[in-house]
Amino acid sequence: MINYKTSIFNDVLGPVMTGPSSSHTAGPGRIGYFAGCLMPDYKSVQLIFPKNSSYATTYKGQKSDIAFAAGLLGLPLNHPDFKNSLHRLKEKNIAFDIHLTDTACEHPNTCDLVLAGPSGRLCVTSLSTGGGMFCITAINGTSVDFNGDTPVLTSFYTAESQAALKSFLETLPPAIADTKGLIYGNGFYALPLKTSAPPAEIERLIKTAPGTLRYTPAILPVPAHEPAELPFGTAGALTAFLEKKPMPLWQAAVEYEAARSGWTAEKVLSYSKMLVKTMHQSISFGLQDASNGESLTNRSARSMAAAASAGRLLSASPYQNGVVYSTAVMEASNAMGVVVAGPTAGSCGVLPGVLFALLQETEMPAYFPPALPERHLEQAAKALLCAGIIGIFIAEQATFAAELCGCQAENGAASAMAAAMAVSFVNDDPASSLRAASTALQNVLGLICDPVACRVEIPCISRNAMAVSNALTSAEMTLGGYDSRIPLDEAIETMYRVGRQLPPELRCTGNGGLCLTPAALAMAKNAGQPHE
Known part of the structure; x- marks a missing residue:
C-alpha cells in the first residue's frame, strides 16, 4: 500500500466486527462496501475466486459470501443484520453468484467482484490482507492502490463525456485533492480525496460535475494522516526512543497513535476504552447468549464458567479465568456476534481473556461483572494500548494473516501482545514487556493454521486458550x-520467515493438519464445504 502508515486502531486492535474471521469476513465486508459505493445501482453480483486461493475452500465456513453481500448493502461490520445479507439481496432481486476460476493468484485472499447494472459493468480486484485490512488493486483492469483510509471520487465515462470529466477532476482545488493522483482507464475515473476535504464542498462538486460522480468515504476508523514523523516502528526503535524520553509503554503507544492519526491523547484513550467495553460485551454474550447455530462443537464457555464457580476445575487463577473468557469470546465470534479483532478474529479471545482475567485479580467482582467499573476501564484501556504497540512491530515487519504465515501470525501474535500487556499490570518497565512478548512468540513458532471444515472453531478455540496460557506464562517468567x-x-x-516456509496446506486452506483426520473429514462433509 503506497505511503500507508500502520495504525494501532486500523491494523492491530480492530476492527469491531461480526465474526468469525477478520481475513474472510471483515476484509470482504469492507471490500464489498467499497465496491457498492462505486456502483450503487448494481443488479447482479459475481464473486470470482481463484481455485488456488484461500477463499475457494473457506468462503462458506467463514461467511465470506455473507460478508461481501453485507458490504455491498452498505452495512457496517458490526451491524445487527450483517448475517442476513444474502437474504436481503434476494429480497431486492439482486442476482448473487460465486465462480471459481483456474486463474492463478499470488495472494491467497484474491477476489474479483463483478457488478452489473444500469451504469454498466464494474470489476473490482481486491486483496484481503489480514486483520480486516484490504487493498483494491484494480478497477476495470486499471491498477489502483486503495485501502479504505481515504475518500475517493469515481465516475464512469463515455467517449463523449471523457474530456469534460477529466478536465473537471483535474481542476479541483488543492484543499480537496491532489489531482496528480487521478487514475483513469477502461471507462472509469478514480481520484483519492484529502480526508480534510469539507463535506459540503464535496457535495457541491458532485452536484455540479459534468457527469455522475460517486463518493466512497474513508472506511477505516483512522483515516489517512501524514505525520511529520512517527516516533518509532520497531521494538529496537522504541528502545532508542525511550532512552531519550522515558515513559510507560502505554504512553509510548499513545504518542505513536496520536502522531499517526492526528488525534489528541484523550481521543486515543477514549477509543481504547470503547474497545475494552466491546470486549466486555463479547465475553458477556459468549457466556450468556451465544447459540450453537451451525457450530461443530457445543458451546462450552457457560459450562466452564459454571464449573469454575463450583470449584470443579483445577485451581482458581488468571489462567483459569483467562481460558473461560477467551472461549466465551471465540464462541461469540462463531455465533456471528460482535467482537474486537485483536489482531484477528481467529485470535480475538486472547487479549480479552488475559485482560479481564488480570482485572479480576485486581478485585473486579467475580465471576463476570455485568458492567466494568470506571476505575478498571482506565487501567484496561492503557493495558490494551501496551498490547497494541507490540502489534505495530509485528504488522510493520511481518503479518497477521494465517493465509501467509499460519496460526503463529494470529494466535502467536496475539499471545505476544498479551504477554507484554500482562507485564504492564505490575511493571512499568517497557523492556520487560518486550522480553515477555519475544518469549511468547518464540514459544509458538511454526504453529500451523488448519481449521476443521474451514470453520474458526477446531482447533481455533482451544488455541486461543493456549495462547492465553502462553502469554501469562511468558509474563510470569519474565517478571521472575x-x-x-x-x-x-x-x-x-523469524516468525515471518518460518511462516513463509510453511507449505500452503498448513496455511488456512483446509487441506492439511487436523483437516485431514477421518473425524475432520466427516465433519467437513456434514458441513458441506464448497469444494467437496
Missing part, C-alpha cells in the same frame, strides 16, 4: 527474571 536473549524484532522476523 527470565530473559531469552532474542530481541523481539528478531523473533518477529
Whole structure:
C-alpha cells in the first residue's frame, strides 16, 4: 500500500466486527462496501475466486459470501443484520453468484467482484490482507492502490463525456485533492480525496460535475494522516526512543497513535476504552447468549464458567479465568456476534481473556461483572494500548494473516501482545514487556493454521486458550527474571520467515493438519464445504 502508515486502531486492535474471521469476513465486508459505493445501482453480483486461493475452500465456513453481500448493502461490520445479507439481496432481486476460476493468484485472499447494472459493468480486484485490512488493486483492469483510509471520487465515462470529466477532476482545488493522483482507464475515473476535504464542498462538486460522480468515504476508523514523523516502528526503535524520553509503554503507544492519526491523547484513550467495553460485551454474550447455530462443537464457555464457580476445575487463577473468557469470546465470534479483532478474529479471545482475567485479580467482582467499573476501564484501556504497540512491530515487519504465515501470525501474535500487556499490570518497565512478548512468540513458532471444515472453531478455540496460557506464562517468567536473549524484532522476523516456509496446506486452506483426520473429514462433509 503506497505511503500507508500502520495504525494501532486500523491494523492491530480492530476492527469491531461480526465474526468469525477478520481475513474472510471483515476484509470482504469492507471490500464489498467499497465496491457498492462505486456502483450503487448494481443488479447482479459475481464473486470470482481463484481455485488456488484461500477463499475457494473457506468462503462458506467463514461467511465470506455473507460478508461481501453485507458490504455491498452498505452495512457496517458490526451491524445487527450483517448475517442476513444474502437474504436481503434476494429480497431486492439482486442476482448473487460465486465462480471459481483456474486463474492463478499470488495472494491467497484474491477476489474479483463483478457488478452489473444500469451504469454498466464494474470489476473490482481486491486483496484481503489480514486483520480486516484490504487493498483494491484494480478497477476495470486499471491498477489502483486503495485501502479504505481515504475518500475517493469515481465516475464512469463515455467517449463523449471523457474530456469534460477529466478536465473537471483535474481542476479541483488543492484543499480537496491532489489531482496528480487521478487514475483513469477502461471507462472509469478514480481520484483519492484529502480526508480534510469539507463535506459540503464535496457535495457541491458532485452536484455540479459534468457527469455522475460517486463518493466512497474513508472506511477505516483512522483515516489517512501524514505525520511529520512517527516516533518509532520497531521494538529496537522504541528502545532508542525511550532512552531519550522515558515513559510507560502505554504512553509510548499513545504518542505513536496520536502522531499517526492526528488525534489528541484523550481521543486515543477514549477509543481504547470503547474497545475494552466491546470486549466486555463479547465475553458477556459468549457466556450468556451465544447459540450453537451451525457450530461443530457445543458451546462450552457457560459450562466452564459454571464449573469454575463450583470449584470443579483445577485451581482458581488468571489462567483459569483467562481460558473461560477467551472461549466465551471465540464462541461469540462463531455465533456471528460482535467482537474486537485483536489482531484477528481467529485470535480475538486472547487479549480479552488475559485482560479481564488480570482485572479480576485486581478485585473486579467475580465471576463476570455485568458492567466494568470506571476505575478498571482506565487501567484496561492503557493495558490494551501496551498490547497494541507490540502489534505495530509485528504488522510493520511481518503479518497477521494465517493465509501467509499460519496460526503463529494470529494466535502467536496475539499471545505476544498479551504477554507484554500482562507485564504492564505490575511493571512499568517497557523492556520487560518486550522480553515477555519475544518469549511468547518464540514459544509458538511454526504453529500451523488448519481449521476443521474451514470453520474458526477446531482447533481455533482451544488455541486461543493456549495462547492465553502462553502469554501469562511468558509474563510470569519474565517478571521472575527470565530473559531469552532474542530481541523481539528478531523473533518477529523469524516468525515471518518460518511462516513463509510453511507449505500452503498448513496455511488456512483446509487441506492439511487436523483437516485431514477421518473425524475432520466427516465433519467437513456434514458441513458441506464448497469444494467437496
